[in-house]
Amino acid sequence: MNPRRGPLDGVFVVDLTRILAGPYATMLLADLGARVIKVELPLQGDDTREVGPFIEHETGGRTSAYFTSVNRNKESIALDLKAQADRAIFEQLVARADVLVENFRPGVMGKLGYGWAALHAKHPRLVMASISGFGQTGPYRELHAYDMVVQAMSGVMSLTGPEGGPPVRVGVSIGDLAAGMFGAIGIQAALLERVHSQLGKHVDVAMFDGQVALLENALARLQVEGRAPQPIGTRHPSITPFSVFRTRAGSIVIAAGNDAMFARLCDAIERPSLASDARFASNALRTQHHEALQIKLEAALQAHDAQEWVARLRRAGIACGPLNDVAALRDDPQVQARQMLVPLALPQGGTLSVAGCPIKFAGESPPTLQPAPRLDEHRAALLAEIGLGA
Amino acid sequence: MNPRRGPLDGVFVVDLTRILAGPYATMLLADLGARVIKVELPLQGDDTREVGPFIEHETGGRTSAYFTSVNRNKESIALDLKAQADRAIFEQLVARADVLVENFRPGVMGKLGYGWAALHAKHPRLVMASISGFGQTGPYRELHAYDMVVQAMSGVMSLTGPEGGPPVRVGVSIGDLAAGMFGAIGIQAALLERVHSQLGKHVDVAMFDGQVALLENALARLQVEGRAPQPIGTRHPSITPFSVFRTRAGSIVIAAGNDAMFARLCDAIERPSLASDARFASNALRTQHHEALQIKLEAALQAHDAQEWVARLRRAGIACGPLNDVAALRDDPQVQARQMLVPLALPQGGTLSVAGCPIKFAGESPPTLQPAPRLDEHRAALLAEIGLGA
Numbered sequence A, B: 001m002n003p004r005r006g007p008l009d010g011v012f013v014v015d016l017t018r019i020l021a022g023p024y025a026t027m028l029l030a031d032l033g034a035r036v037i038k039v040e041l042p043l044q045g046d047d048t049r050e051v052g053p054f055i056e057h058e059t060g061g062r063t064s065a066y067f068t069s070v071n072r073n074k075e076s077i078a079l080d081l082k083a084q085a086d087r088a089i090f091e092q093l094v095a096r097a098d099v100l101v102e103n104f105r106p107g108v109m110g111k112l113g114y115g116w117a118a119l120h121a122k123h124p125r126l127v128m129a130s131i132s133g134f135g136q137t138g139p140y141r142e143l144h145a146y147d148m149v150v151q152a153m154s155g156v157m158s159l160t161g162p163e164g165g166p167p168v169r170v171g172v173s174i175g176d177l178a179a180g181m182f183g184a185i186g187i188q189a190a191l192l193e194r195v196h197s198q199l200g201k202h203v204d205v206a207m208f209d210g211q212v213a214l215l216e217n218a219l220a221r222l223q224v225e226g227r228a229p230q231p232i233g234t235r236h237p238s239i240t241p242f243s244v245f246r247t248r249a250g251s252i253v254i255a256a257g258n259d260a261m262f263a264r265l266c267d268a269i270e271r272p273s274l275a276s277d278a279r280f281a282s283n284a285l286r287t288q289h290h291e292a293l294q295i296k297l298e299a300a301l302q303a304h305d306a307q308e309w310v311a312r313l314r315r316a317g318i319a320c321g322p323l324n325d326v327a328a329l330r331d332d333p334q335v336q337a338r339q340m341l342v343p344l345a346l347p348q349g350g351t352l353s354v355a356g357c358p359i360k361f362a363g364e365s366p367p368t369l370q371p372a373p374r375l376d377e378h379r380a381a382l383l384a385e386i387g388l389g390a
Helices: A021-031 A065-070 A084-096 A116-122 A147-154 A174-197 A207-212 A217-225 A259-268 A272-276 A283-288 A290-301 A306-315 A326-330 A333-337 A379-385 B021-031 B065-070 B084-096 B116-122 B147-154 B174-197 B207-212 B217-225 B259-268 B272-276 B283-288 B290-301 B306-315 B326-330 B333-337 B379-385
Strands: A012-015 A035-040 A054-056 A062-064 A074-078 A099-102 A127-132 A202-206 A242-246 A251-255 A320-322 A341-345 A351-355 B012-015 B035-040 B054-056 B062-064 B074-078 B099-102 B127-132 B202-206 B242-246 B251-255 B320-322 B341-345 B351-355
Touching: A012 A021, A012 A084, A021 A035, A021 A065, A021 A074, A021 A099, A021 A127, A021 A174, A035 A084, A054 A065, A054 B217, A062 A065, A065 A351, A065 B217, A074 A379, A084 A379, A099 A174, A116 A127, A127 A174, A147 A174, A147 A207, A147 B242, A147 B251, A147 B320, A174 A202, A174 A207, A174 B174, A202 A207, A217 B054, A217 B065, A217 B326, A217 B351, A242 A290, A242 B147, A251 A306, A251 B147, A259 A272, A259 A283, A259 A306, A272 A290, A283 A290, A306 A320, A320 B147, A326 B217, A351 B217, B012 B021, B012 B084, B021 B035, B021 B065, B021 B074, B021 B099, B021 B127, B021 B174, B035 B084, B054 B065, B062 B065, B065 B351, B074 B379, B084 B379, B099 B174, B116 B127, B127 B174, B147 B174, B147 B207, B174 B202, B174 B207, B202 B207, B242 B290, B251 B306, B259 B272, B259 B283, B259 B306, B272 B290, B283 B290, B306 B320
Parallel strands: A012 A035, A012 A099, A035 A074, A099 A127, A127 A202, B012 B035, B012 B099, B035 B074, B099 B127, B127 B202
Antiparallel strands: A054 A062, A242 A251, A251 A320, A341 A351, B054 B062, B242 B251, B251 B320, B341 B351
């Protein structure tokens, strides 16, 4: 079933995860060549099979585009982990696995008889990863979490929004996605240690911790400035100019990260005197006078439209770009050249374009993506493989 | 110098990266136990040593909190890669390295004589990772990029902002951070493949690709709905209720991801009739009538303040939480319990609390974090180690 190739060829992953954080982690592993067996609840499967948007098929029926996006390259088997026959199948799969990934709330695996201590005693080389809202320890360990909750509690939302306005949610589920990425990093680290130790580890990744790890300089600003940073719209807190600017038609981003680039910018917009204006003589001064600078820059940018300015500023060696929506992104030549949008076959016909794997290896073509599986699609093949076939 | 322990113990990384994306990748590797030698420009060092916020020392001088945040656990040596004596030192370090990481623009390493083909011929086991704005291939490969540029071009900003309003920047540098995380994943994958192949690979990660890989269901919605999704404030596009809600004092987030949790929510706020209201009978219907539902919920939430509601809803098993700023986050008991804020010693005295490593291993204490290095701090020790000591 797995004609793909990648650096993780030969790594066997049993995947109990649902929704987004866990499936994103195992998607990354599968993209890199690991074989991922997605174990789903009988009849209903992963919750996101019923989450929109849906692709309606001419032949009737529908496919969740949400599910399809993060479950390519996986094999599916439906197992009831409370039923004895299915438990035997699950245990045969785990016996062959290098990695077991789950994102239940802490304690659920133990109640099923598959807690870390028991699994580690029986399969000392197995790596287990638990991805949860708040982690396996601490006072919040039992609490429910979704992306929105950890974005809000971590302060990530408090930094995001219009200047002076209320915080907004980051428009992608960064709470889930970051946890999935940290999960994949932890799993690979444990596999690398196992090469020497011959022993597996239990990776414990929390969505909440993952958001704290993305706070970047906000924690430092809190401590140095003595107050919590607030939303500032499209600006960067400590680099200027680094924001969205209106042109005659449309807006562009300009990110002039140092004095040399700022000087080139002033030349390119035909306002060379700005570079010698005392208010704008250093990055710190430009940040202090960001409003005055914005007015000057936007006045000059009235000379052309967004597309023309992007072309001119790129020629001048200035970091800039259009403010794209995802429709404009889809048509971007770099996205095409990097194969970052890949058509995936759907089980009932048709295709859905999904994001390609962002981890490329020079001189290698990205592996062909396999479709997301139908629920229980690979049962017969998997049972035959583990010697439990009918 | 490296008393830490972690799964990547024994992995030797030579790190040419500056600013944020590359240093975040190598910070993750160092947090996991790898030994990271940060090679910096003589005299000035990493650009972010001069980026604020700064901690002013009583003894005079200052330390960049920005630099400190992402360069803990690393050793520093200042080398001029255009000077023959320093090149010899660099080449000795590379000869011992498992991994070389750089985030120059494509082509710079080749001009220095350290392109992938040359390094791979000389050191076939070396893994090299190049983290750049747009990648090593494609029409944009030579263009400058900063976080802001890839957030804007990828569409991530187009999904983030108040409903009906202009897009805003995600308040953390997710363009850089995601690229750093994908870089760490690619490096570890290459190290795992090397166990079998005995050969290194060249990992090619682009900040732009990394943002596309985070678009999640926005790409699916574009294709299914035929139009590009726009900012929707604090709501989730396809799950309701999943947003920020005003209480009598303060706001909270509530994320009721399924019908059972919605029913528990209606009970907990003493509005059980909402659960049987035909407009709110399914997630799809609740999403369609989200404005009406928001009004009903906020009316009920007027009964108590934010803190009281969080306590009540948690007791009822509903995913919810306070809308924290980073000052509130700092005092959160789960952050303390998970050791997600760790005091780092500063070279001139004092401490700065930085985010801990979000990749935990059950039963193991997080490793002690070492301070970020002073520029060239480890030159003498490194020269002695490679046999070039004075």
